Amino acid sequence: MGGLPEHPELWxxxxxxxxxxxxxxxxxxxxxxxxxxxxxxxxxxxxxxxxGFITYPELAWQRFDKASDVVHVGQRVTCEFLQFDTWNLEARLSLRAMQPDPFQEFADRVAVGQELRGEVSVLVPFGAFVRVADGVEGLVRRQDLTTGPAVADVVRVGEEIAVVVREIDLGRRRLSLSLQQERPAESR
Incomplete structure (x- = not known):
């Protein structure tokens, strides 16, 4: 559409x-x-x-499979206005911005080195994501899990495991974890 001037009221x-x-x-x-x-x-x-238009990343802080897991047609919503999309003549919106960021809340109460329990939520070739709080998942890297051919040989989705917080990156909203027994020694 490219910012159609024939819609001055909308513009x-x-x-x-x-x-x-x-x-x-x-x-x-x-x-x-x-x-x-x-x-x-x-x-x-x-x-x-x-x-108004909400992109998938702006729907929720938590991981979801499809938008209908978060909203449904006819649902009333209050969103934060992000920007005016002049190409499509849309108001870009964020539904998740109206909810507290669970990652920020987690980072405010948890410290590096702290031991936690979490549920393995997703296995990927480079490791396993572990849900340690509602809306917060961290990655245990493959090399911290196994030297074998597959992460699935060590942990399974749904399994509860003990982990240690290695790093909290607020800017990128990333949490790095290691297995509790794999905690680095003080001398390293």
């Missing part, structure tokens, strides 16, 4: 929005590329089911 509405502002509306459609929201305020979109 003016979107330009009037401020990043961080809360906008309410109703989930109008769930697509494979994101979620459309029909906003309570402002004009309708000339082509799309809603002026």
């Amino acid at each position: 003016a509405f979107l330009e009037s929005l401020t990043p961080g502002e809360a906008l309410s509306g109703t989930v109008a459609a769930i697509e494979r590329f994101g979620v459309f929201v029909a906003l309570d305020e402002g004009p309708a979109h000339p082509l799309f089911p809603g002026v």
Whole structure:
């Protein structure tokens, strides 16, 4: 669409929005590329089911398989306005921004070196992700798990294991873990 000037009312509405502002509306459609929201305020979109749009990463802090695990058509939502997408004439929104960040809350109460218990949630070629709190997963690297051919030989999805916090990277929202018995010695 490229910022169609023939929709001056919509353009003016979107330009009037401020990043961080809360906008309410109703989930109008769930697509494979994101979620459309029909906003309570402002004009309708000339082509799309809603002026508001939420990309998948902005739906929730937690991992999910499909958008319908988080929202459903007809659901009322309040989102944070991120930016005016001038190409599509959309208000880019974040639903997760309206919820506390579980990673930040975790980082505020946990320290490097702390022992935790968690459930193995996903096995990947480079290690295993372990859920240590609601919405918080950390990676135990493959080399910390096994020298054998497969991570699955050591841990299974759903298994509860003891881990140690190696690193908390707030900027990248990454948590590095090791197995409790693999904790590095003081002399290393």
